[in-house]
Amino acid sequence: MIASDDNKKSCRPPEAEPTASGGSVPIWIFILTLVLLFFGAVYFDRHSGWFNKLVYTPFQSADELAIYQPKSGEAAMIAHGKAVYESVCGTCHGSDGLGKPDQVPPLAGSEWVSKDIPSLVRVPQLGLNGPIKVAGKDWNLAMAPMGAGLSDADLAGVLTYIRQSWGNRSSTVSTDDVKAARAAISGNAPSTEQLAKMTPMERGHALFQKYGCFQCHGQDGKGGVTNTNAKTAEQVPSLIYVADGYTKDELIAFVSRGERVIPRMNPNGPEPPHFMPKWGPIINTNELSDIADFLFSLKPKGSDVGF
Amino acid sequence: MIHWNKKILFVGLLALTITVRADDTLDAATQARINAFEKGPATIDVSKYPQGIQDNYAIFSQKCTQCHKLSRPINSDYALPDEWSRYVKRMMRKPGSGIDSSDGKKIYEFLTYDSSVRKKALLDDKLAKLTPEEKAADEAKIKEVHDKYDGK
Numbered sequence: 001m002i003a004s005d006d007n008k009k010s011c012r013p014p015e016a017e018p019t020a021s022g023g024s025v026p027i028w029i030f031i032l033t034l035v036l037l038f039f040g041a042v043y044f045d046r047h048s049g050w051f052n053k054l055v056y057t058p059f060q061s062a063d064e065l066a067i068y069q070p071k072s073g074e075a076a077m078i079a080h081g082k083a084v085y086e087s088v089c090g091t092c093h094g095s096d097g098l099g100k101p102d103q104v105p106p107l108a109g110s111e112w113v114s115k116d117i118p119s120l121v122r123v124p125q126l127g128l129n130g131p132i133k134v135a136g137k138d139w140n141l142a143m144a145p146m147g148a149g150l151s152d153a154d155l156a157g158v159l160t161y162i163r164q165s166w167g168n169r170s171s172t173v174s175t176d177d178v179k180a181a182r183a184a185i186s187g188n189a190p191s192t193e194q195l196a197k198m199t200p201m202e203r204g205h206a207l208f209q210k211y212g213c214f215q216c217h218g219q220d221g222k223g224g225v226t227n228t229n230a231k232t233a234e235q236v237p238s239l240i241y242v243a244d245g246y247t248k249d250e251l252i253a254f255v256s257r258g259e260r261v262i263p264r265m266n267p268n269g270p271e272p273p274h275f276m277p278k279w280g281p282i283i284n285t286n287e288l289s290d291i292a293d294f295l296f297s298l299k300p301k302g303s304d305v306g307f
Numbered sequence: 308m309i310h311w312n313k314k315i316l317f318v319g320l321l322a323l324t325i326t327v328r329a330d331d332t333l334d335a336a337t338q339a340r341i342n343a344f345e346k347g348p349a350t351i352d353v354s355k356y357p358q359g360i361q362d363n364y365a366i367f368s369q370k371c372t373q374c375h376k377l378s379r380p381i382n383s384d385y386a387l388p389d390e391w392s393r394y395v396k397r398m399m400r401k402p403g404s405g406i407d408s409s410d411g412k413k414i415y416e417f418l419t420y421d422s423s424v425r426k427k428a429l430l431d432d433k434l435a436k437l438t439p440e441e442k443a444a445d446e447a448k449i450k451e452v453h454d455k456y457d458g459k
Contacts, residue, residue: 223402224402231374231403232401232402232403233402233403234403235402235403237400237401237402238402241396241400244393244396244397244400245393245394245396245397245398245400246393246397247393257334263374265403305396305399305408305411305412306408306412307392307395307411307412307415307416
């Protein structure tokens with residue numbers, strides 16, 4: 001038996017020692033890994049926490065939690081003002097209040113920010129246009145009345161925030177201060193009752209003034225302020241021909257959306273200082289409709305171009 | 308693996324940055340539409356068009372490329388005379404456009420003619436959706452351009 005077993009074994013080829021061969025990892029594993037890594041990167045970025053343990057671990061104590069709660073009174077007002085500032089003013093004046101060289105004056109260290117409250121309220125309420133000296137430097141630009149649509153409380157918060165940030169040390173501004181300052185400068189602006197009696201076109205004109213469209217587009221939209229290095233012949237465009245180029249819906253959509261990036265005349269030159277603000281959050285739909293009616297009425301008679 | 312991680316992280320951040328930047332300029336839907344138009348062909352074969360329309364095509368090519376790619380209007384989803392009239396005027400009225408009303412009219416005529424040939428299906432589709440009055444007005448404008456140039 002033993003002999004025959006040996007014989008059988010000898011007939012089979014000798015068993016090979018198992019070895020590792022150069023197999024390839026399926027491609028889908030790579031793809032899956034890439035997708036997961038990409039998702040991970042996006043997730044980390046979205047949540048902005050990276051690997052900081054403070055972000056992911058719960059609070060250590062009630063005291064620590066309390067630090068992060070909104071304070072009442074002044075601190076809450078400043079926190080609210082900061083939020084409004086970031087969404088309305090920060091685009092140009094910057095989160096650091098430094099503005100932009102040659103394009104937007106700074107608020108940090110600006111004597112205008114520290115002025116008496118009625119003077120300060122005028123700037124966001126009415127806009128500002130023309131030569132001005134800020135912190136020892138001359139500027140000649142235009143700002144739309146970005147604050148005209150803000151509530152008294154929102155504007156008070158913003159003004160308090162800028163008066164007490166970036167090294168500025170001035171008094172707080174209360175909601176009543178803003179209310180009083182606004183009442184004093186409303187002057188001959190039409191009242192709500194008067195507005196209600198006007199035709200849409202007249203109301204649109206009043207709103208064109210209220211929101212300071214003229215600061216950049218000129219009185220009655222006849223055109224503009226200089227906009228250095230803007231492709232539109234370095235001007236803020238006039239508005240008298242919008243009736244030719246837009247349907248009412250298109251015009252309202254454009255004004256709501258604004259145009260943050262203005263094409264440059266010289267691509268390597270500076271960013272044009274003026275851009276069309278996003279008015280959607282500031283001017284309501286009925287008002288936009290009235291403004292469109294007013295703008296359509298500006299088209300000069302006899303200016304049809306035959307197509 | 309560390310290197311891969313960094314690369315992917317970079318790509319992820321880049322993609323996010325681009326998304327955020329795009330938000331600044333136009334809404335995503337409009338930007339996507341423009342990008343899609345601009346990816347298409349950048350020229351039109353006008354050899355079979357009447358001579359006058361071919362001349363207008365030359366003006367169109369020269370004036371409109373001052374500010375944007377020619378592929379944008381060529382592949383856009385505008386086709387009605389009413390749409391072209393409005394958009395040509397909108398561009399023409401921009402300060403410094405260098406397009407006077409006579410050039411503007413030629414560009415409008417080219418686009419209206421071209422849409423009635425090259426974008427016929429789209430045009431018919433759009434005409435069918437108009438009110439009878441609007442449809443008649445637009446058809447009259449198309450006919451006007453054809454009468455002016457055809458056979459010359």
